[in-house]
Amino acid sequence: MSAKILGAVLIIFAAYYFGCSMSAVYKNRVRRLEDLLVSLEIFKAEINYGLSLLPEVFHSIAGKVRGPVGGLFTRTGEYMKMKEGFSAGECWRNSLRDRQVEMELAKGQMELLEKMGLIWGRGDKNDQLKQATLMQELLRQALHEARGERDKNEKMWRYLGLLGGITVVILLL
Template sequence: MLVLGCIALIAGCGCLGLWLAYRIRRRPIELRECSMALALLDTEIVWGATPLPEAFCILKERTDSPWQDFFAELQERLQQGESASTAWRETVITRNAQFCLKPEDWQVIGDVGKGLGRSDRTEQHKQIELVQRQLIIMKEQAEAWSSKQAKMWSYLGFLGGIAGVLILI
């Protein structure tokens, strides 16, 4: 029975470490996907002159989860009559738990909503372009950070479980 408890403790701590490593590895991917989605949004606004609810519908169809859910909620909020900036801000607040992004990532992503629907296409293009540049820098930093941190948490989970077993024995 003691052996099973030891194995369970090691496995549980190891799984926790692997889950944390997964979340760390996922952050650069989500930043890249956001940057690509913003490029699509920029194209729809500037070149397609697409109204925002339709643009968000297109983004919903062309992105993967969790960004798909993010743009679906945006589309729904706009169709209910909310302003674009309010809808963006509220969606960032309600959907951020589904992502592996840090608060500083959300601050940059939140900047997109400040200009949506309030200014002409050129100004919206400039705002989205600025956020895209910031996201690219953040993605590069996140990639360098995640490669080190993910390995550490993977090993630390199992080693923490082993340490726990040694302390309990």
């Protein structure tokens, strides 16, 4: 009997955990997009006032923005420093490919991130600032949608996990 109870508790916990991790994806997407917005703000400030080189700017962003988004900029900076002849866009794409799983973004959001690679290193200061502002606008729209998704799905997945676990236990008993 005690084994059955233990099994039932484990199933409920596992299902709840699954539900929580699914809801965390929606929460994390919002966080990533917020971090990307902050990164672009740092980028704009650095090139507007500091005129630092792009690898240095990415290093600076990575130092201020933690987590996978910071890691994405670190990795891109590393690709640039390899001096293998990659363009900044190629370095960004390679780095996105390396960090895709950690980013936990939806397909549309990843496509937006790929577009972000077209900004780096192209044009003069004004062009860069304009493009970064435009990208921030697109990210804000994506963030708005991601927040809606999060509000809709976050609690739902947690409850679904818990209820799913209880249903499985009832069926098994």
